[in-house]
Amino acid sequence: MPEPRNGGVKTLGIKVPDALHAQFTLVAQLDGISLGDAALRAVELYVTTKKAEPDFAARAKAALEAIEREAAARRGAIEGLFGADAPAANAADTTTGRSRRRGGEASD
Template sequence: MTTETRNGGSVKTLGIKVPDALHAQFALVAQLGGISLGDAAIRAVELYVTTKKAEPDFAARAKAALEAIAREAAARRGAIQGLFGTEDPTAESTAETTTSTRRRSDEASK
């Protein structure tokens, strides 16, 4: 999958394998509709998303997915904090940078 920008928006390129018979039908339906395969694929994806969103348990599954993402982010944040031994992993490096910048500044003014 690749990302590119078109007309001010970001788009992804999605490559999929489709059985020959389904591809032939899809191409014919798109041609009869006067649209490209790409536009037909976008419409198919939009329809799929709309259909899935209408499922009765979709909101609950989406909420569970968000909670799982939050738990994973918290675990990763904890791992990074553990690496640096601080609540803020940038705190030490900021202090070190400020100190060394101050030292260089003092040395330059001598």
């Protein structure tokens, strides 16, 4: 399996209202950190806060079950096409996300 291009790091671009950006910049400067580091801390805090919500585990479990149902349906469709000759499932092939081809078109 090839190594991730960015070492497992994703780039996130967001639009922030001018007033909030000015405050965010000031807070980061006062803390002596870059905007990138401040944004990373904010994302980490958001994830930690959401995980602590009482219903979060149940919502995550429901999302996982939906992913598993979709994967089973897709597996069934492939098996229906090929019968006993269906290609062996590869762990990387069972993801539910759509991959992108060149030019930005989605593939299924």
